[in-house]
Amino acid sequence: MDLLYPITPTHYLVLSAVLFGIGTAGVLSRKNLFIVLMSLELMLNAVNLSFVTFSRINGDLTGHVIVLFVVAVAAAEACVGLAIVIALYRLKESVDLDVFKSLKG
Amino acid sequence: MIEAVLFYILAAVLVGLGLVVITRTNPIASALAMVGAFGSLAALYALLSATFVAILQILVYAGGIMVLIIFVIMLLNLHLDDLKPMQAKGILVALALLGVLGIAFGPVFLMVLPQGNWSFATLPEGFGSIFSVGEKIFSDYLFPFEMLSLVLLTAVVGVLVLSKRKL
Numbered sequence: 226m227d228l229l230y231p232i233t234p235t236h237y238l239v240l241s242a243v244l245f246g247i248g249t250a251g252v253l254s255r256k257n258l259f260i261v262l263m264s265l266e267l268m269l270n271a272v273n274l275s276f277v278t279f280s281r282i283n284g285d286l287t288g289h290v291i292v293l294f295v296v297a298v299a300a301a302e303a304c305v306g307l308a309i310v311i312a313l314y315r316l317k318e319s320v321d322l323d324v325f326k327s328l329k330g
Numbered sequence: 331m332i333e334a335v336l337f338y339i340l341a342a343v344l345v346g347l348g349l350v351v352i353t354r355t356n357p358i359a360s361a362l363a364m365v366g367a368f369g370s371l372a373a374l375y376a377l378l379s380a381t382f383v384a385i386l387q388i389l390v391y392a393g394g395i396m397v398l399i400i401f402v403i404m405l406l407n408l409h410l411d412d413l414k415p416m417q418a419k420g421i422l423v424a425l426a427l428l429g430v431l432g433i434a435f436g437p438v439f440l441m442v443l444p445q446g447n448w449s450f451a452t453l454p455e456g457f458g459s460i461f462s463v464g465e466k467i468f469s470d471y472l473f474p475f476e477m478l479s480l481v482l483l484t485a486v487v488g489v490l491v492l493s494k495r496k497l
Contacts, residue, residue, distance in 0.1 A: 232337050234448040237378070240341050242439075244348055246428055251352030253427055254420030257413060259357040259403055263364050266395065267348055270371055273383070280458075281378045284451035286466045289458060292383050293467070296390050297478050301485030303395045307402045308492035314406050315495075321414060 237278040245271035258310050258320040262303065269299045336377060343370040355415040357408070361400045368392045380458040 248271060251264025273292045280288025310320060317324050347370065350363040368391045375384040456462045467475050 230334055232334050234450065236337065236341075237374075240344070240374075243345055247345070247348040247352060249431075250421075250424040250428060254424035255352060255416060256420070257355075257357060259399065260352065260354070260360050263357075263360055263399065264352055266364070266391075267351060267367070270368070270391070273387075274371065274374065277375055277378050277380045277383055280380070281450055281453075282448055284453050284457065286458070286463055287470075289380055289383050289463050290466055290471050292380075293386065293463075294474065294478060296386055298481060300390060300395055301481055303398060304485050304489050305492065307398060308489040311402065311406070312492050319412065320406065320408065321412075323414075 234278050234282050238275060241271045241274040241278065244268075244274065256322045258313070258322060261322070262306050262310070265306075266299060266303065269295060333377060337374070340370045340374050340377070343367075344374070353416055355413050356410060357403050357413070358400065361396060361403060364399075365392050365396050368396065378458075379453060382458055382460045382463040385460070 245268050248264045248266075248268035251267065252261055255261055255264065273295055276288040276292050276295070278288075280286060313325060314320055344367055347363045347367040351360045351367065354360045354363070368387055372384045372387040372392070375387060454462075
């Protein structure tokens with residue numbers, strides 16, 4: 226019961242680690258470009274949760290500011306990533322990662 | 331008590347929807363699960379008294395990025411028959427790599443976690459409100475904040491170049 230009831234920062238950090246693991250598994254195991262992109266977003270969000278938790282531990286707002294930066298960079302990354310997906314789809318008519326292996330030796 | 335109940339409900343929703351995101355064949359289903367996951371994450375931020383971040387999460391992620399992703403998925407006119415479901419081999423590879431990572435980092439975490447006497451600090455008035463975060467941004471982090479506009483400008487120009495018909 227001690228492990229479960231008073232919610233400590235460790236609970237949030239473990240949740241963040243689990244979310245990051247789910248995101249990593251998605252990036253590594255899926256072949257669909259969209260789902261890989263979304264898994265990346267999931268990983269970024271797990272890191273944000275850690276930042277906010279540490280911010281809450283110290284009572285310092287720096288973590289919140291960094292989350293703002295991460296969200297802005299994630300938005301830029303999503304835009305560029307989706308533009309690349311569209312360019313790739315025009316090229317090969319597919320969003321499957323197995324199709325794009327012309328650089329594979 | 332109410333905080334613990336809320337935390338466990340939100341954490342279960344978040345992990346469940348995260349698993350839905352990475353297991354669906356149809357990217358639209360993944361994207362919709364992702365919107366739900368972001369909503370529950372925003373509620374978790376609110377539990378950590380990060381009001382500004384919670385609003386940001388809803389506005390930018392659920393409202394901006396996910397709409398963009400869903401828009402592009404629908405734009406591409408994919409057929410469900412062409413999409414591959416999750417493969418057992420992929421899951422095995424992912425689990426193996428996660429296991430290696432866990433073995434590598436697990437002991438470090440177990441060493442660090444009990445040492446930090448981590449508990450939630452008593453918060454100053456207005457912690458995490460838009461006012462206090464704004465004050466922090468425009469005093470200590472003014473230059474990085476202005477650089478952010480440059481990052482976004484670069485992204486806009488990059489997207490315009492990438493989406494030209496003749497690359």
